[in-house]
Amino acid sequence: xxxxxxxxxxxxxxxxxxxxxxxxxxxxxxxxxxxxxxxxxxxxxxxxxxxxxxxxxxxxxxxxxxxxxxxxxxxxxxxxxxxxxxxxxxxxxxxxxxxxxxxxxxxxxxxxxxxxxxxxxxxxxxxxxxxxxxxxxxxxxxxxxxxxxxxxxxxxxxxxxxxxxxxxxxxxxxxxxxxxxxxxxxxxxxxxxxxxxxxxxxxxxxxxxxxxxxxxxxxxxxxxxxxxxxxxxxxxxxxxxxxxxxxxxxxxxxxxxxxxxxxxxxxxxxxxxxxxxxxxxxxxxxxxxxxxxxxxxxxxxxxxxxxxxxxxxxxxxxxxxxxxxxxxxxxxxxxxxxxxxxxxxxxxxxxxxxxxxxxxxxxxxxxxxxxxxxxxxxxxxxxxxxxxxxxxxxxxxxxxxxxxxxxxxxxxxxxxxxxxxxxxxxxxxxxxxxxxxxxxxxxxxxxxxxxxxxxxxxxxxxxxxxxxxxxxxxxxxxxxxxxxxxxxxxxxxxxxxxxxxxxxxxxx
Numbered sequence: 001x002x003x004x005x006x007x008x009x010x011x012x013x014x015x016x017x018x019x020x021x022x023x024x025x026x027x028x029x030x031x032x033x034x035x036x037x038x039x040x041x042x043x044x045x046x047x048x049x050x051x052x053x054x055x056x057x058x059x060x061x062x063x064x065x066x067x068x069x070x071x072x073x074x075x076x077x078x079x080x081x082x083x084x085x086x087x088x089x090x091x092x093x094x095x096x097x098x099x100x101x102x103x104x105x106x107x108x109x110x111x112x113x114x115x116x117x118x119x120x121x122x123x124x125x126x127x128x129x130x131x132x133x134x135x136x137x138x139x140x141x142x143x144x145x146x147x148x149x150x151x152x153x154x155x156x157x158x159x160x161x162x163x164x165x166x167x168x169x170x171x172x173x174x175x176x177x178x179x180x181x182x183x184x185x186x187x188x189x190x191x192x193x194x195x196x197x198x199x200x201x202x203x204x205x206x207x208x209x210x211x212x213x214x215x216x217x218x219x220x221x222x223x224x225x226x227x228x229x230x231x232x233x234x235x236x237x238x239x240x241x242x243x244x245x246x247x248x249x250x251x252x253x254x255x256x257x258x259x260x261x262x263x264x265x266x267x268x269x270x271x272x273x274x275x276x277x278x279x280x281x282x283x284x285x286x287x288x289x290x291x292x293x294x295x296x297x298x299x300x301x302x303x304x305x306x307x308x309x310x311x312x313x314x315x316x317x318x319x320x321x322x323x324x325x326x327x328x329x330x331x332x333x334x335x336x337x338x339x340x341x342x343x344x345x346x347x348x349x350x351x352x353x354x355x356x357x358x359x360x361x362x363x364x365x366x367x368x369x370x371x372x373x374x375x376x377x378x379x380x381x382x383x384x385x386x387x388x389x390x391x392x393x394x395x396x397x398x399x400x401x402x403x404x405x406x407x408x409x410x411x412x413x414x415x416x417x418x419x420x421x422x423x424x425x426x427x428x429x430x431x432x433x434x435x436x437x438x439x440x441x442x443x444x445x446x447x448x449x450x451x452x453x454x455x456x457x458x459x460x461x462x463x464x465x466x467x468x469x470x471x472x473x474x475x476x477x478x479x480x481x482x483x484x485x486x487x488x489x490x491x492x493x494x495x496x497x498x499x500x501x502x503x504x505x506x507x508x
Contacts, residue, residue, distance in 0.1 A: 041118040056071075063219065082131050093160040122244075129191070133188070136345030137198060137199050184359055185359045205344070254311045265310075266303045269298045273329060305328075320365060
């Protein structure tokens with residue numbers, strides 16, 4: 001923009017001090033514009049990178065406590081493994097010079113200008129997101145070696161080729177009317193299909209389906225909630241930052257529209273899922289509960305669906321897109337259960353379902369979309385449909401080959417013993433909640449003395465008899481004694497705790 005201003009300006013003399021100052025000012029303004037755009041990409045990339053923490057907390061809360069460390073290390077390795085894979089081959093395949101299908105230059109960033117590294121970082125955090133989504137779907141039973149393989153393949157090959165098709169000047173979809181502003185198809189549909197293929201080939205967790213099956217709940221709703229809120233925050237940068245610059249005319253307006261649409265779509269989808277679950281059929285929700293977890297995932301699905309057209313929709317279009325996304329999520333969530341496909345994080349419903357609907361919705365509700373009888377809207381719908389099928393086909397074929405080979409080699413799934421005992425101890429030797437940490441050493445001796453002093457009165461047959469026990473001893477014993485499952489007198493301790501609590505109730 002500054003260069004155009006220089007070229008279009010009236011020729012001036014190089015001899016006057018005023019002319020020299022004007023040219024310096026224009027040159028410095030151009031430098032400032034460029035630096036602002038570079039800084040914008042770096043800051044937005046950092047905010048999107050923070051979504052890795054959100055995914056880690058979301059997934060940690062959604063799995064059982066015995067597998068928490070395992071899912072956390074997988075999340076951090078999404079960054080480490082993905083970083084190397086994207087640096088060595090991923091970015092060259094995506095944005096290197098090449099043909100309509102794939103790039104093939106700039107390996108290991110050789111020849112890449114230093115300022116262009118900001119763009120590398122911005123694209124890398126998108127690639128890492130793809131692998132992280134899949135890790136949640138395969139949680140609690142996937143082998144660690146298999147995880148390292150599919151994380152590298154997704155960030156280093158599967159996702160980069162899709163992004164080359166859609167987001168480069170020479171990509172075969174980008175040269176037509178395909179529209180996906182922030183990645184409903186490129187990021188989320190790719191991850192959702194990879195997650196679906198992985199879930200089917202890997203199989204469900206032990207006890208999830210079958211004659212004596214039961215729902216398997218995560219161990220911490222608060223962790224899941226915190227992770228979900230971080231993701232909701234991160235989506236604002238994910239969608240708004242996809243503008244890619246901040247210094248050009250229209251950038252501020254585009255970012256504002258994208259952010260507001262993203263918020264509104266999340267609100268709409270979350271409320272729809274909340275109400276659907278509350279007032280749905282008794283066979284689905286017999287107690288008519290208000291579900292937090294489903295509401296959270298519904299909101300995330302709405303934001304996923306808005307990625308494709310968040311910068312080019314009226315606000316009411318965001319409301320409708322989010323509402324339909326919530327319905328789609330709820331249907332796929334229950335359909336996966338009916339089909340006995342085990343997805344602990346609902347990655348397929350959130351990212352796969354939301355991604356497909358997002359590619360359709362942008363052609364319907366953008367400012368010159370089908371609803372507004374726009375001229376090229378049908379072309380966009382056609383090419384978004386073609387792109388959708390291409391992404392599904394490309395990801396499915398490669399992931400079927402990859403996961404099948406891993407299963408054939410015996411690397412895909414952990415053994416039954418490891419799955420039952422938990423991956424934290426068996427694979428990592430680090431429990432997320434070690435039993436030794438339950439003790440407060442400064443109180444242990446005092447508690448043992450209190451136990452010896454009062455155990456006779458507690459075990460008396462007549463609990464109404466006078467006794468010197470007090471309620472504060474009950475609290476000490478309850479919180480500071482070692483894990484009762486490791487104690488020989490397990491039954492006695494349970495009995496004593498119950499009787500102490502009875503005394504406390506009488507005293508109150």
